[in-house]
Amino acid sequence: MGEIVVDEAVTVEADLNYLVADGAKPVTYAYDPPDGRPRRSGTWRGYRVAIADARVAPPPGGPTLDRNGFELHAHRSALADFSDPEAIGSIYYRESEALLRRWTGAQEVVIFDHTLRDGAHREEGHGVRVPVRYVHNDQTFVSGPRRVRDHLPPERAQQWLEGRVAIVNLWRPLNVVESSPLAMCDARSIALTDLVASDLVYRDKVGETYAFVFNPRHRWYYFPRMTPDEVVLLKIYDSAGGGTARFTAHTAFDDPASAAHARPRRSIELRALLRF
16 A cells, blocks of 8 residues: 545544554443442543545545445434434334445345444433543444344344345434544555554453554544535445455544534434344
């Protein structure tokens, strides 16, 4: 891979938090852990990177979900009030399943959870989390297939795992994004040596995610001032090979272009199993 040339007119520079690998497996708790342990272990360091405006300077040929690990779509949801969990589960899930089938070509889609985020919250709670400011991917090559087994009956899960299976996040802002936008790394610029498997501890189980160590070859993109009528698809896991993007690193970041009085970002992300 040759040297990356960045057009400064369509980029911002920001610090992204990468893991400093020390041989220990990082641990993140999805709740306040007991006996004073930190919510996130490991040493993290901010690296200044260029983040390109994907609206005007997209990656060559993209961005597409299977090439780069992310893509943007215009769509107005039928749901206007995301404060009602029952409406999210009935209206928004059903709507999103249809969108994922249409946009990805998947034969079956099973949404297994969602997360609401609000940058105004100083602490997590009441079903709302803060934007994640560490470079990560939500699943690993181990936990991806395990998610299929967790959410499908055994015979159906085995049928799925005999073919191509993917996990995709559908990410939608709930207000115009003025702060804490989402940065996404072109999957083609990620090396396997950049990945560090990390435990994600819930009250009833332990999942696994990827943290990332810094690599100057990473190519970062974002979509400035996304609106609630736009959604991003993020590739979180894919069993396919042959050059298909299998995941993408992503993180919230402090946009230097944000005004001092910028509104906190609010968003919702759905996580879905896809069978092809």
